[in-house]
Each structure stands twice: as structure tokens, then as C-alpha cells.
Amino acid sequence: MNILVCVKPVPDPDKYSQLVIDPQTKRLVREGVPTVINPTDRNALEAALRLREAFGGRITVLSMAPEFSRDKMVESLAMGADEAFLLSDRVFGGADTYATSYVLAEGIRKVAADAGAEGFDLILAGHESADGATSHVPTQIAEWLRLPHVCAVSEIAWDEAETARLNVTKKTAEGDLLFDIQLPAVLGVLREINKPRLVNAMGIVKARKKPLTVLTCGDLGIDPEKTGLAGSPTQPGALIQPDLSRGGESLGDELEEAAKRIRDIIAKAGV
Numbered sequence: 001m002n003i004l005v006c007v008k009p010v011p012d013p014d015k016y017s018q019l020v021i022d023p024q025t026k027r028l029v030r031e032g033v034p035t036v037i038n039p040t041d042r043n044a045l046e047a048a049l050r051l052r053e054a055f056g057g058r059i060t061v062l063s064m065a066p067e068f069s070r071d072k073m074v075e076s077l078a079m080g081a082d083e084a085f086l087l088s089d090r091v092f093g094g095a096d097t098y099a100t101s102y103v104l105a106e107g108i109r110k111v112a113a114d115a116g117a118e119g120f121d122l123i124l125a126g127h128e129s130a131d132g133a134t135s136h137v138p139t140q141i142a143e144w145l146r147l148p149h150v151c152a153v154s155e156i157a158w159d160e161a162e163t164a165r166l167n168v169t170k171k172t173a174e175g176d177l178l179f180d181i182q183l184p185a186v187l188g189v190l191r192e193i194n195k196p197r198l199v200n201a202m203g204i205v206k207a208r209k210k211p212l213t214v215l216t217c218g219d220l221g222i223d224p225e226k227t228g229l230a231g232s233p234t235q236p237g238a239l240i241q242p243d244l245s246r247g248g249e250s251l252g253d254e255l256e257e258a259a260k261r262i263r264d265i266i267a268k269a270g271v
Contacts, residue, residue: 001052001055001056002057002060003048003057003059003121003122003124004060004061004122005045005059005060005061005062005076005124006041006044006125006137006138007045007062007063007076008041008063008126009038009065009069010037010038010130011034011035011131012036013036015033027094031066035069038126040125040128040130042196043194044124044125044126044187044188045059045081045124046079046193046194047189048081048122049079049197050194051122051158054158054160055160060082060083060084060111061073061081061084062084062085062087062108063085063087064086064095064100064107065088066093067086067088067214069086070086070212070214073212074207074208074212075207077203077207078203079196083211083212083213084213085214087103087220089217089218089227091217091227092217092227092228093229094228094229095229095231096232097140098136098232098234099226099232102222102227103217103220105141105145106221106222107215107220108123110215110221120184121163122185122186122187123141123142123186123187124187124188124189125138125186125188125189126138127153127189127190135151137188138186138187138188142186148181148185149185149186149188150179150185150188151188153171153187153188153193154169154170154192155169155193156168164183165181165182166187167180168187171190171192
């Protein structure tokens, strides 16, 4: 089974205090902020690894990110992927989910074509990213590629004698939905689907010998105006920083008088 996994480097949750927004471009400034692999993307990679263990095949990881994110691609290789592709170009910056999914879909087409294949048997991604949490990208990639797709997948089951179908469980607010899905397809997985394996020393050593390719907008052969800010229908509005300062006053030492003043303050506030 030939599987591609989309991964995204996201800001380390422990370093959110370092995040700032550029007031001119209204983009998140990611440079200098430590990143981690998006948690649900790790679950997607783990799902791919288990499918490879069952059916054999090859796992490719793909990401659209700044070039300083190469270490996260190496981490994906150390976890067990066979090769990695990083789509990195300054024109990709500031993309909304529409432009992001377009570039990823074109990257998938490019990687498959260069490998002499029509496409991948399965494309996996996390259901949502920790920094955006829109849940748009897996579905949008599938629509660009004209493939069937299921999001919010909490379980993947299979018959080892049948390599062209998967049984997937989709979690909804009303209950679980079961799908018998014909491959190729795109799945967006939830964190509860599995527990990702840890990277070990042997995996790190092997990752150094695995191919990692960086592709630019020119390499993909796409119009720069369809990428990044230029290709994003969703544009940020005005940035407003609320005043979070608080005032205070002493209510004195007399409890009855303090209680009366508190009551008056609450009544004045209309609570």
C-alpha cells in the first residue's frame, strides 16, 4: 500500500507566550518559535505505519512549511516514514486553508508523478491542526484531487485479504458512523484513533539515510498568485488588542459596610 501522510509543524504549546502577530501582514510570526509535529498528524503517521505493517508498501510524508521545519520532517522519518517532501517557498506564507490545501494537493500530484505512479492508495492527515483547528484541509485536499474522503475518523479496520477497501469509523455528535470506503481515499484522523509510537535511537540513525526533498513553487509548476496571501479568499480583518488591565479599591475593615458596598456595586452593574 502506497500511503502519503500530510504533517504540519505547529508552535510548541509550551511556547505560546512567544507568539506575536505582525501588525502589517497580520500573519503569525513563526520564526524563532519552537515547533512540534501537529499532534493529530502524529496519529495519522502511526495509522500509516500500522497499515504498512499489515500490507507492506511505502510511506511518504509531505508538509508545507518554512525550510527551518526540516527537523520535523526528519522526526517523521525517524518515526518510520520512508521519504519526506517539504513544500517551502516564501510565496506560500500567509495561506488560508484554501490556498494551503491547493499547494498540498499539487505537491501530492508532483510527488506521485515523479515516482511514476498515478497517485497514492491512501492519503492521511490529522483531522485538525493545533494552531488553526479548522478541520478544513483534509477535506479540501480530497476535493482538489477528486477523491472520496472521511473526516473525524476514530478507527480504521481492514481485512488483510482485501487491500483496496477500508472500514472506517467517523465520530459525530449524534454517534458513530461506519463507512466501507474504496481506495484511493483521504482520511482525517482524530487523536483517539491510536497512540503514536516514540522515536528511538535506531529510527534517528536510519532517518539520516532517508531522502528528504525540498520543493518550491517553481518546482510544482503552479501560479504563485494561487498560493499564500495572494491566493487566499480568507483575509484577516482589523487587529484589536483588548485592555486586560483591572482596577481595584479597598472596601475597608468593617464587614457590614464592605458587604453593603459590594451589593451596591453589583446592583450598579446590573447583575
